[in-house]
Amino acid sequence: MDSKPPPAVLTIAGSDSGGGAGIQADLKAFTAFGCYGTSVITALTAQNTQGVQGVHPTPPEFLEQQLTSVLDDIEIRGMKTGMLYDAEHTRRIARTLRAHYGDVSKVPPLVVDPVAVSTSGHVLLHEDAVSVMIEELFPLATLITPNKPEAELLLSRKGASVKIETLEDMIAASEKLLAFGSKAVLVKGGHVSLTMADVHRISAAHPEVTIVPESFLDENMEILQVNQEDLASRQLVVDVLREGEKVTLFVSPRIESSSTHGTGCTLSAVIASALAKGESVVEATRQATIYTHVGIETAFPVGRGHGPLNHMHNLLPRLVPPPTASNPHPLTRILIQSSRETWKAYVEHDFVKQLARGTLPRECFLHFVKQDYLYLKYYARAYGLLVAKSSTYSSIQTATQTIVNVINEVATHKTFCAQWGISEEELTATPESPSTTAYGAYLLDIGLQGDSAKLIMALAACLLGYGEVGLWLKKEASKPDSWVKLDGNVYLRWIEDYSGEHYQSAVKLGIETIETLAAADPPNALRFQEWCAIWEKCTRLEKGFWDMALNLL
Ligand SMILES: Cc1ncc(COP(=O)(O)O)c(N)n1
Numbered sequence: 001m002d003s004k005p006p007p008a009v010l011t012i013a014g015s016d017s018g019g020g021a022g023i024q025a026d027l028k029a030f031t032a033f034g035c036y037g038t039s040v041i042t043a044l045t046a047q048n049t050q051g052v053q054g055v056h057p058t059p060p061e062f063l064e065q066q067l068t069s070v071l072d073d074i075e076i077r078g079m080k081t082g083m084l085y086d087a088e089h090t091r092r093i094a095r096t097l098r099a100h101y102g103d104v105s106k107v108p109p110l111v112v113d114p115v116a117v118s119t120s121g122h123v124l125l126h127e128d129a130v131s132v133m134i135e136e137l138f139p140l141a142t143l144i145t146p147n148k149p150e151a152e153l154l155l156s157r158k159g160a161s162v163k164i165e166t167l168e169d170m171i172a173a174s175e176k177l178l179a180f181g182s183k184a185v186l187v188k189g190g191h192v193s194l195t196m197a198d199v200h201r202i203s204a205a206h207p208e209v210t211i212v213p214e215s216f217l218d219e220n221m222e223i224l225q226v227n228q229e230d231l232a233s234r235q236l237v238v239d240v241l242r243e244g245e246k247v248t249l250f251v252s253p254r255i256e257s258s259s260t261h262g263t264g265c266t267l268s269a270v271i272a273s274a275l276a277k278g279e280s281v282v283e284a285t286r287q288a289t290i291y292t293h294v295g296i297e298t299a300f301p302v303g304r305g306h307g308p309l310n311h312m313h314n315l316l317p318r319l320v321p322p323p324t325a326s327n328p329h330p331l332t333r334i335l336i337q338s339s340r341e342t343w344k345a346y347v348e349h350d351f352v353k354q355l356a357r358g359t360l361p362r363e364c365f366l367h368f369v370k371q372d373y374l375y376l377k378y379y380a381r382a383y384g385l386l387v388a389k390s391s392t393y394s395s396i397q398t399a400t401q402t403i404v405n406v407i408n409e410v411a412t413h414k415t416f417c418a419q420w421g422i423s424e425e426e427l428t429a430t431p432e433s434p435s436t437t438a439y440g441a442y443l444l445d446i447g448l449q450g451d452s453a454k455l456i457m458a459l460a461a462c463l464l465g466y467g468e469v470g471l472w473l474k475k476e477a478s479k480p481d482s483w484v485k486l487d488g489n490v491y492l493r494w495i496e497d498y499s500g501e502h503y504q505s506a507v508k509l510g511i512e513t514i515e516t517l518a519a520a521d522p523p524n525a526l527r528f529q530e531w532c533a534i535w536e537k538c539t540r541l542e543k544g545f546w547d548m549a550l551n552l553l
Contacts, residue, residue, distance in 0.1 A: 005036075007276040008074050011269060012040040012067065012093055013082030013115075014055075014124065018048040020308030021118070021262035022082055028311035029269035033291070035276055038074060040066040042093075043085045045124075049261060049303030052122035057085050064092045071100045078276025080111040080268045084133065086126040094136035104140055109275035112141040112182065113268035114150045119261055119306055130157060139181035143281055145268045148191035151177060167198045167238060167249075171209075174242035184243040184281050186271075188264065194236045199251055210248045212286050234326065237293075241285050248282055250289045253326055259299030259307040266309060267292045297321060319528055320518045331518040332464070332511050335457075339536040346461075346539050347468045351546035356473045358489035361552075365491065366420060368549035370430040373413045375545070378440025379462065380406040385447035386455050395452075398513060402463075405506050412497055435548040439541040446534060453517055457531045460514055461538035467507030470498030 011026035019025075023039050030037030042063060046054035058066075070076065084090045101107045114133060116125045125133075134157060138144060146154055148164045151173045155162040164173050170187045177185045202209055235254035240247065270291045274284030295309030298321060302308055320331045327333060336343050351368070354360035383406070386399040417427055432440075446458040473495050477484035486492055497503060523531060 006034050007077035007273075008036045008038060009078040009080075009269075009272050009276045010038045010040065010070055010076045011080050011082065011272075012042060012084070013080070013265065014043040014045050014085065015041050016045055016047045016262070018261075018303065018308075020049060020302065021047075021265045025262035025265040025308065025311065026080065026082065026269040029266045029291070030273055032311050032313075032315050033270050033273040035078070035273040038070045038076070040070060040093075042083055042089050045083075047118075048305065049307050050305035051120035052118055052124075055085075055122075055124070057089065060088050060092050063089055064096050067093065067096045068100070071096075076108050078109045078111075078272040078274075079107075080113060080272040081137065082113050082265050082268070083115045083124040084129055084137075085124070087128040087132045090129045090132040091136060094132070094140065097140055107140050109142040109272065110140055111268045111272045111275070112137055112144045113264055114144060114146050114154060115264065116150050116153055130154065134180050141182035142275060143184045143186055143271060143285075144177065144180070144182045145186045145188060145264065145271070146177065147188040147264060151187050154180070164192065167192070167194055167202055167240070170238070170240045171202070171242075171247060174240050174247070178242055178244075184241065186285060187240040187242075188267070189236075189238040189240065190260070190263065192238070193254075194238050195233055196236065197233075199236070199238060199249060202249065206247070208247075210246075210282075212248055212250050212282070239285070239289060241282065243281055248285070250285060252289060252293045255293070255296050255326070257296050257299060258305075259296055259301075259309055261306045261308045263292055263296065263309055266295060266311065297327075319525065320522060323515065323519065329511055329515055331515050335460075335514075335532065335535045338532050339539050342536060342539045342543060343465075346543040346546070347465055347472065349543060349546040349550075351550045352469050352473070353483075354550075355491045356476070356484040356489075356495065358485045358491060360491065362420070362490075364549050364552050366417070366422065367433075367552050368546070369413050369416055370422070370427055371433050371436045371545070371548065373410060373417075373427050374430065374432050375436045375440055376406050376410050376413075378436075378443055379459070382443040382447050382455065382459055385444070386452055386459070389447075389452040389455070398509065401509075402459075402506065405502075409497075412493070416493070433548055435541070435544045439538075439545060442537065442541060450530075453521075453523075453527070454530060454534055456514060456517060457534045458538050460510055461535055461542055463510040464507055465539070465542055466498050467504060467510075470495065470500070470503060474499040 009030050011023055013026060014022045016022035016024050022045065023041055027037040027039060040063065041058055043058055044056040045052050081093065084093065097107060112133070117123055130153065134154065151164055152162050155173060155176055158176065162173065164170055170189060170192060174185045174187045177187070199211060203211060237252050237254050239250040241250065267288050270288035271284045274287045275281070279287065291314070292309065294313050295311060298310045298313045299307060300310060320334060323330055351360065351364070355365065380403050383399045383403045387396050390396045390399060414424055414427065443458050447455045473484055476482050477486050486495065
């Protein structure tokens with residue numbers, strides 16, 4: 001957590017007795033996101049995962065009293081509204097906010113989630129409140145976050161009946177909604193069925209539209225991709241953010257799940273939290289879409305109906321979900337995502353880029369190859385330790401096979417060095433750099449102290465990372481006018497080796513090994529945290545290895 005005290009955020013919404021949506025979802029999301037949550041309750045609902053059994057509105061004067069109590073005492077850095085109940089409640093909220101802050105520009109970041117109907121079909125907002133919300137609340141808002149039916153409802157206030165079916169419709173709707181006076185609009189795509197083809201079409205027609213995550217197609221995880229066609233037809237959720245002319249699409253794979261109760265509440269609560277921490281609207285939305293996505297992915301069963309997402313996934317160490325068709329390698333995915341920044345700094349290192357352009361200074365490459373030659377000895381020995389810890393012939397065989405692969409890799413290094421006049425004697429006599437010793441010693445240390453699972457995690461970052469680099473460069477090289485130069489590149493052989501079938505089948509084996517491990521003996525929270533920490537550390541050591549080679553000059 002930050003060293004700064006958590007910012008205070010406020011939700012003005014309805015209570016969900018079932019704990020999945022409304023005030024309860026908001027307070028959980030605020031807490032999980034490191035904020036101090038305060039609340040003003042517009043209505044009590046008797047609600048569970050199966051539906052809303054009753055609604056009891058807060059007396060309007062008391063609603064106002066709650067808001068005044070909070071604002072008079074606590075410095076609120078971000079706010080959100082959810083279920084507002086009716087016109088009177090909505091008006092009181094807007095007017096109290098205006099009166100308290102005096103000037104619209106002084107209102108802290110406000111996210112208005114125009115909640116109208118619950119997932120279970122219960123009306124949560126009286127018809128007469130819609131125009132008050134548009135006229136009095138939207139002009140105070142940093143962002144409004146309608147889903148498809150809510151956007152259609154809001155736009156119907158302009159007379160014409162609007163249907164939102166396509167990504168183009170969502171983008172057009174965002175422009176019309178912005179005219180209501182908020183600074184930004186997020187049209188949520190949960191109710192619109194889209195695929196990658198839709199995203200490609202928009203990005204071809206409107207190159208100015210930003211796609212987040214930029215690397216959605218590869219997710220920086222080429223190694224996990226089986227089939228490009230599967231990806232193209234994969235069902236997506238796309239949320240469209242508009243700030244003035246600027247449009248950003250937030251893309252994530254659609255998860256077939258009934259645990260989506262409270263997703264809208266949670267998304268807007270996290271955006272408000274991130275805004276309270278000083279993030280931009282784009283960054284706040286990015287963080288919130290990821291948080292919500294993972295919340296659905298890791299949801300646990302609650303009740304008999306539409307359960308809530310998991311609000312605690314970033315508080316409790318995340319355990320590994322079972323493999324599914326859309327996520328066949330859940331552990332690998334979590335490991336990479338949990339160390340995303342370091343992983344990216346490793347696999348997209350300047351060393352790799354210069355090597356792929358063919359501009360890497362020879363000295364750097366040779367220094368790297370020599371050090372890698374020395375490192376691989378540790379690596380092979382660590383696999384030797386793994387053999388010693390194995391209890392089945394099949395795991396002994398897998399580890400032994402890897403040792404043989406490493407020895408073949410070393411032979412490649414020798415050939416490389418021979419080409420540049422460096423003999424095996426010189427290779428062996430090369431003094432080890434501190435980065436090599438650090439990494440090698442760490443592998444052996446993990447092997448000596450821990451169970452075999454920890455050692456397997458430590459060994460995986462190297463195996464998978466080089467596999468990722470190989471596939472990434474191969475993909476980049478295949479693009480027209482690519483920055484990767486294969487023709488005449490002195491390092492071509494290196495690229496071919498790591499993108500080649502032989503190395504890639506070793507990577508596949510590595511992925512299967514860690515996935516099987518997680519599936520056969522699901523880690524408890526502590527063990528899982530250890531795995532993530534080991535993976536992160538090795539990813540960092542890998543990056544350090546390339547830093548060492550580049551910083552030579
Ligand atoms: C108090 C309250 N606020 C908001 C929602 C909408 O959430 P969902 O669309 O997931 O039912 C709800 N059901 N209850």
